[in-house]
Amino acid sequence: SQTIHQWPATLVQPVGSPLSLECTVEGTSNPNLYWYRQAAGRGLQLLFYSVGIGQISSEVPQNLSASRPQDRQFILSSKKLLLSDSGFYLCAWSVKLAGSEQYFGPGTRLTVT
Amino acid sequence: RKEVEQDPGPFNVPEGATVAFNCTYSNSASQSFFWYRQDCRKEPKLLMSVYSSGNEDGRFTAQLNRASQYISLLIRDSKLSDSATYLCVVRGSGGYQKVTFGTGTKLQVIP
Numbered sequence: 313s314q315t316i317h318q319w320p321a322t323l324v325q326p327v328g329s330p331l332s333l334e335c336t337v338e339g340t341s342n343p344n345l346y347w348y349r350q351a352a353g354r355g356l357q358l359l360f361y362s363v364g365i366g367q368i369s370s371e372v373p374q375n376l377s378a379s380r381p382q383d384r385q386f387i388l389s390s391k392k393l394l395l396s397d398s399g400f401y402l403c404a405w406s407v408k409l410a411g412s413e414q415y416f417g418p419g420t421r422l423t424v425t
Numbered sequence: 426r427k428e429v430e431q432d433p434g435p436f437n438v439p440e441g442a443t444v445a446f447n448c449t450y451s452n453s454a455s456q457s458f459f460w461y462r463q464d465c466r467k468e469p470k471l472l473m474s475v476y477s478s479g480n481e482d483g484r485f486t487a488q489l490n491r492a493s494q495y496i497s498l499l500i501r502d503s504k505l506s507d508s509a510t511y512l513c514v515v516r517g518s519g520g521y522q523k524v525t526f527g528t529g530t531k532l533q534v535i536p
Binding site: 346354355356358400402410411412413414415416417418419421 | 456457459466467468469470471474512514516523524526527528529
């Protein structure tokens with residue numbers, strides 16, 4: 313069966329510090345991968361998606377970036393965090409099939425102080 | 426108009442009650458529809474897909490009305506464990522098939 317991992321589970325970082333969140337998927341190959349952010353009391357906002365290694369599309373301009381160095385690895389980064397980057401970051405995967413559902417990792421709760 | 430709209434609730438219902446949520450979407454070309462459940466401070470989990478003919482999974486029934494562009498979720502015989510936020514999800518057409526999440530409807534089942 314497929315499993316999706318994210319780490320760390322929680323993170324407290326000062327403003328201006330760098331960020332690196334990692335997501336890995338097991339049990340499937342060539343998935344679509346997604347990064348979402350959920351601010352407190354808000355809906356899910358799609359940040360990035362990837363259909364393959366090195367292929368990244370950004371949905372919202374911001375100070376975040378994403379990379380996919382391996383088929384089942386997706387990384388979210390920032391060089392300098394802002395207070396507004398605080399939130400619940402979720403990685404998700406789906407198969408490359410029209411209409412397929414997404415499956416989420418356990419998420420990383422980021423607090424920027 | 427938001428792409429996907431849900432009543433945020435909360436819906437406070439007694440155990441054993443039947444409760445229904447609606448969700449409207451703006452893009453008539455949307456292809457796929459889902460309901461997710463999200464517990465407090467947890468990741469969303471797929472509850473069920475929504476098919477054109479309607480579908481049922483135990484106490485849960487989902488309906489799709491393409492003409493009016495809304496989907497619904499009916500929960501019968503509510504349990505305390507059903508307390509959560511229910512997210513409506515719409516997936517578009519095309520190569521990427523953009524996924525849009527509603528902000529969710531909060532359900533609290535009361536003993």
